[in-house]
Amino acid sequence: MESIDKVNLAAKFDQIPDHWNPRIAGELNGQQVKLAKFKGPFEWHHHEHEDEFFLVVKGSFDMEFRDKTVTLHPGEFLIVPRGVEHRPVANEEAEVLLFEPASTVNTGNLAPNERTRTNLERL
Amino acid sequence: MESIDKVNLAAKFDQIPDHWNPRIAGELNGQQVKLAKFKGPFEWHHHEHEDEFFLVVKGSFDMEFRDKTVTLHPGEFLIVPRGVEHRPVANEEAEVLLFEPASTVNTGNLAPNERTRTNLERL
Numbered sequence: 338m339e340s341i342d343k344v345n346l347a348a349k350f351d352q353i354p355d356h357w358n359p360r361i362a363g364e365l366n367g368q369q370v371k372l373a374k375f376k377g378p379f380e381w382h383h384h385e386h387e388d389e390f391f392l393v394v395k396g397s398f399d400m401e402f403r404d405k406t407v408t409l410h411p412g413e414f415l416i417v418p419r420g421v422e423h424r425p426v427a428n429e430e431a432e433v434l435l436f437e438p439a440s441t442v443n444t445g446n447l448a449p450n451e452r453t454r455t456n457l458e459r460l
Numbered sequence: 461m462e463s464i465d466k467v468n469l470a471a472k473f474d475q476i477p478d479h480w481n482p483r484i485a486g487e488l489n490g491q492q493v494k495l496a497k498f499k500g501p502f503e504w505h506h507h508e509h510e511d512e513f514f515l516v517v518k519g520s521f522d523m524e525f526r527d528k529t530v531t532l533h534p535g536e537f538l539i540v541p542r543g544v545e546h547r548p549v550a551n552e553e554a555e556v557l558l559f560e561p562a563s564t565v566n567t568g569n570l571a572p573n574e575r576t577r578t579n580l581e582r583l
Contacts, residue, residue, distance in 0.1 A: 343530050343538045363539050365511035366561055368491060370537070388488035390559075394535070407466050412517070414493070415466045416486050423466075436559055439487055 344452055346394050349431045349460045350374065359435060359443055360460045371435040372460065373443075375427035380452060382422070382445035389417045389437045396431035400424075467518050472583045473497065473555045480575055482558060482566060483583045494558040495583065496566075498550035503575060505568035510543070512540045512560045519554030523547075 344362055349372055353360060356376040363370035375398050391400065392414040400407045400415055401424040409415055409431075417423050444453045467485055472495055476483060479499040486493035486522040498521050514523065515537040523530045523538055532538055532554075540546050567576045 341525065341530070341538065341540065343532055344539070346535045363513065363537065365539050365541075365559070366491065368489065368559075370513065370559075390488055390493065391487065402463045402464065407464070409466055409582065412469045413466045414469070414486065415464065416488050416493075417464065418488075421464065436488070436491070436493075444544055460482075 344370075344460075345433075346372070346434065350394065352460055356430070357359055357443070358454055359457055361457050362434075362460050364439065367439055368436055369439045369441075371437065371457065373433050373435060375425055375431040375433055376429070378426040379424055380444060380447060380450075381424045382447050384417075384419055384441060384445040386419055387438045387441045388419050389441065390435060391415050391417070391425070392434040392436075394432040396426035396427065396429055398425050398431040398433070401426055404417075462486040467493075467556065467583075469495070471553075473517065475583055479553070479575055480566070482580055485557075485583050487562065490562055491536060491559060492562045492564075494560070494580065496556050496558060498548055498554040498556055499552070501549040502547055503567060503570060503573075504547045505570050507540075507542055507560075507564060509542055510561045510564045511542050512564065514538050514540070514548070515557040515559075517555040517557055519550065519552055521548050521550035521554040521556070524549055555583050 357371040482496040
């Protein structure tokens with residue numbers, strides 16, 4: 338059996354040197370816990386079949402929707418339902434925990450581009 | 461479409477007056493985000509088909525396994541794989557975010573008892 342160990346979020350984020358490049362920090366029930374640092378604007382996209390959970394651990398960012406913007410601070414989370422266009426924008430660096438299906442790709446419906454990340458690294 | 465709003469964890473925990481009584485704070489992909497306050501010892505149990513994620517938001521607690529104990533502090537999470545016996549014990553009150561399938565019952569494999577919670581309240 339795999340060993341059962343706790344994960345310290347701050348220690349894991351210290352291992353992440355780049356932005357918009359999610360790492361896998363845990364897996365359960367076909368879902369993954371991912372950690373990512375956000376900085377600057379990402380791209381407008383949506384996920385056809387997956388809802389996404391974003392929890393800010395440090396810093397803050399804006400989740401832009403076509404009709405409003407929600408600013409997330411540490412200790413706040415947001416669920417973006419499947420099909421809803423969104424664009425995260427971090428004016429300063431933000432550390433974010435994501436929960437989503439293992440199948441979710443960061444750029445969603447977009448044709449793969451230079452920001453698309455697959456085969457994510459495990460922390 | 462349901463409205464998309466952020467959730468502030470501290471504000472939600474302020475609405476929870478009791479212990480070992482998880483509330484639903486969000487749903488995605490058939491999974492639920494639950495918030496619970498832990499205090500004192502819970503009961504030994506396991507979940508036959510569900511992995512469970514525990515993230516400490518405030519306070520701390522011990523997750524006891526048959527062969528070891530893991531102490532979780534704020535900003536630390538632990539995934540308990542399905543089938544593994546465990547018992548959370550909080551020497552002082554802890555605020556915990558759980559992520560698990562909507563089908564998960566807090567007392568797992570045990571016959572329903574006075575601590576079993578179903579039809580969870582939504583925050």
